[in-house]
Amino acid sequence: MGNSPLAGMRVVDLSRVFAMPYVGAYLADLGAEVIKIDTHHAAFVDTTRTITGPYLNNEPGEDFWNRAGTFQTLNRGKRSLTLDLRSEDGMRQLLDLISISDIVLENFTPRVSVRFGLDYASLRTARPDLILVSNTGYGHSGPWSAFGAMASALEPTHGSGAFMGYLEPGGDSKLTGSAVPNKIGNSYTDFLACWSAQFAILSALYRRVLTGRGTWVDLAMYQTGVSFFGEGLLDFAYNGRRTRRLGNRHLSLSPHGCYPCPGEDCWVVLSVRDDGEWVALCKAMRQPALASDPRFADPMDRYENQDELDGLISEWTSAHSQVEIVAALQEHGVPAAPVQNAAQLLHDEHTSGRRLFEQIDFPQPAALGSRTFLGRGWRLSEADVRVRGPAPDLGEANSYVLAEMLGLSQDTITRLLDEKVIGEELSGGTAPGVVPLERQAELGWIARYDENYGGTGQPCS
Numbered sequence: 001m002g003n004s005p006l007a008g009m010r011v012v013d014l015s016r017v018f019a020m021p022y023v024g025a026y027l028a029d030l031g032a033e034v035i036k037i038d039t040h041h042a043a044f045v046d047t048t049r050t051i052t053g054p055y056l057n058n059e060p061g062e063d064f065w066n067r068a069g070t071f072q073t074l075n076r077g078k079r080s081l082t083l084d085l086r087s088e089d090g091m092r093q094l095l096d097l098i099s100i101s102d103i104v105l106e107n108f109t110p111r112v113s114v115r116f117g118l119d120y121a122s123l124r125t126a127r128p129d130l131i132l133v134s135n136t137g138y139g140h141s142g143p144w145s146a147f148g149a150m151a152s153a154l155e156p157t158h159g160s161g162a163f164m165g166y167l168e169p170g171g172d173s174k175l176t177g178s179a180v181p182n183k184i185g186n187s188y189t190d191f192l193a194c195w196s197a198q199f200a201i202l203s204a205l206y207r208r209v210l211t212g213r214g215t216w217v218d219l220a221m222y223q224t225g226v227s228f229f230g231e232g233l234l235d236f237a238y239n240g241r242r243t244r245r246l247g248n249r250h251l252s253l254s255p256h257g258c259y260p261c262p263g264e265d266c267w268v269v270l271s272v273r274d275d276g277e278w279v280a281l282c283k284a285m286r287q288p289a290l291a292s293d294p295r296f297a298d299p300m301d302r303y304e305n306q307d308e309l310d311g312l313i314s315e316w317t318s319a320h321s322q323v324e325i326v327a328a329l330q331e332h333g334v335p336a337a338p339v340q341n342a343a344q345l346l347h348d349e350h351t352s353g354r355r356l357f358e359q360i361d362f363p364q365p366a367a368l369g370s371r372t373f374l375g376r377g378w379r380l381s382e383a384d385v386r387v388r389g390p391a392p393d394l395g396e397a398n399s400y401v402l403a404e405m406l407g408l409s410q411d412t413i414t415r416l417l418d419e420k421v422i423g424e425e426l427s428g429g430t431a432p433g434v435v436p437l438e439r440q441a442e443l444g445w446i447a448r449y450d451e452n453y454g455g456t457g458q459p460c461s
C-alpha cells in the first residue's frame with residue numbers, strides 16, 4: 001500500500017448505519033487502516049449487521065451478522081474490534097486505541113458523546129492532534145442540537161419536499177406540480193453527509209500537516225441538505241418566488257422528460273435545449289413536419305403545450321426498443337440516455353471500462369464466493385485506490401488490536417472475553433425473518449426479481 005493516498009493513517013470508526021460507515025469505507029479504499037468498533041451484544045449492534053440485508057439467495061445463514069449486503073457495502077475493507085462501551089475496560093481500550101489513531105468517526109447525539117467522554121474536548125487529551133468527525137442531525141449547537149435524526153426524517157426539515165414531487169392534472173386539465181411532497185430517494189441526505197465528511201477530513205489532514213493541529217468536524221446533516229437546494233433558496237431570497245414541483249420536467253426547457261419503451265419498466269430520458277435540437281428530435285422521430293407545427297414552433301409554444309408534446313413523444317418511444325430510441329436520438333445530436341436497471345448497470349460497457357465495479361473474493365468460511373462491490377465515481381492516477389476486501393467478521397481483529405497494537409496479555413484478553421466485554425459471535429440475537437421474494441414483490445417491497453438471472457444485463461426489449 002506504499003502508493004495509497006492514506007497509507008499509514010489509522011481510523012477509529014464508532015459510527016453506525018449509513019453515512020459515517022460509508023465514509024470509513026472510502027477511507028479504507030484510500031489505504032487507511034479503519035477499525036470499526038463493533039459490539040457482540042445484539043441490543044447495541046450496528047443494525048446494518050442484523051436487520052437490513054439483503055442476503056445471498058435470500059438466506060441469512062447461521063452467522064447472519066456477517067453476511068448482510070448493506071453492511072458489506074458500508075464496511076468493506078475495515079477491521080472489527082468488539083468492545084462493550086458500557087464497561088470501564090471497554091472504554092479504556094477504546095481510549096488507548098484512539099491515542100494511537102489519526103481520525104475518529106462518530107454519529108452519537110451531542111448528549112451521548114459528552115456522557116461517554118467522546119466529545120472533542122475529552123478526546124484531545126488522548127490525542128492532541130486528533131481529527132474527530134461528529135455527524136449529527138442538527139449539529140452540536142443551535143436550538144435543535146439535542147434532536148436525534150435519520151435521513152428520511154431530515155428531508156422535510158431541510159426543504160427537499162418543497163422541491164420534490166410528481167405532476168398531476170390541474171384545474172385547466174394541464175399537468176401541474178403535485179401538492180404532495182416526496183422523498184428524493186433512499187436516504188439521500190446520508191450520501192450528502194458522506195461526501196461532505198470526506199472533503200472535511202482531507203482538508204483537516206492537510207491542515208494538520210501544515211500546523212500540527214487537530215480538527216473537530218461538527219457535521220450537521222440538516223445543513224448539508226439545505227445547501228443542496230441553493231438555486232431554489234436564492235430564487236426566493238432574490239425574487240420572492242417559490243419553485244414549483246416539476247416531476248421530470250424542467251423550469252424552461254421542453255420537451256424534457258422520461259418516456260416509456262416496450263417492456264416492463266423500460267424508459268428513456270431526453271432533453272431539448274434549443275430549436276436546433278428540436279428539429280433534430282423531429283427528424284429522429286421521422287416526423288420532420290412536426291418541427292413547424294404551430295403548437296411547437298418556438299420554445300415558448302413547446303413549453304405551453306408540453307402535455308400534447310409528451311404524448312406524441314411517448315407514442316414514438318413506445319413503438320421502439322430502448323436501444324433503438326437512444327441510438328436514434330444520439331445519432332441526431334439530441335441529449336438522451338436509457339434508464340438503466342441494476343442488471344444493466346452491472347454489465348454496462350462503460351462502467352466496466354471504467355472499472356466502477358470491483359470483484360472481491362470472500363475468505364472461508366463465509367461461503368459468499370466472489371462478489372461485486374461498488375467502487376468510486378473518481379480515479380486517481382498513479383495511486384493504489386481500491387476496495388481492499390469485504391467487511392470484517394464480527395470481532396475478527398480483537399487479538400490484533402488488543403494484543404499486537406495495545407499490548408494486552410493473553411490473560412487479560414481471556415478475561416475480557418469471559419466478562420463479555422469482547423466477543424466474536426452475536427449474543428442475544430436471532431436470525432431475521434425472511435419473506436420469500438415472490439411475496440416481497442406482491443407487497444411492493446421490491447419491483448420484481450428474476451429467479452433465473454444469469455448476470456447478462458440484457459437491455460429492455
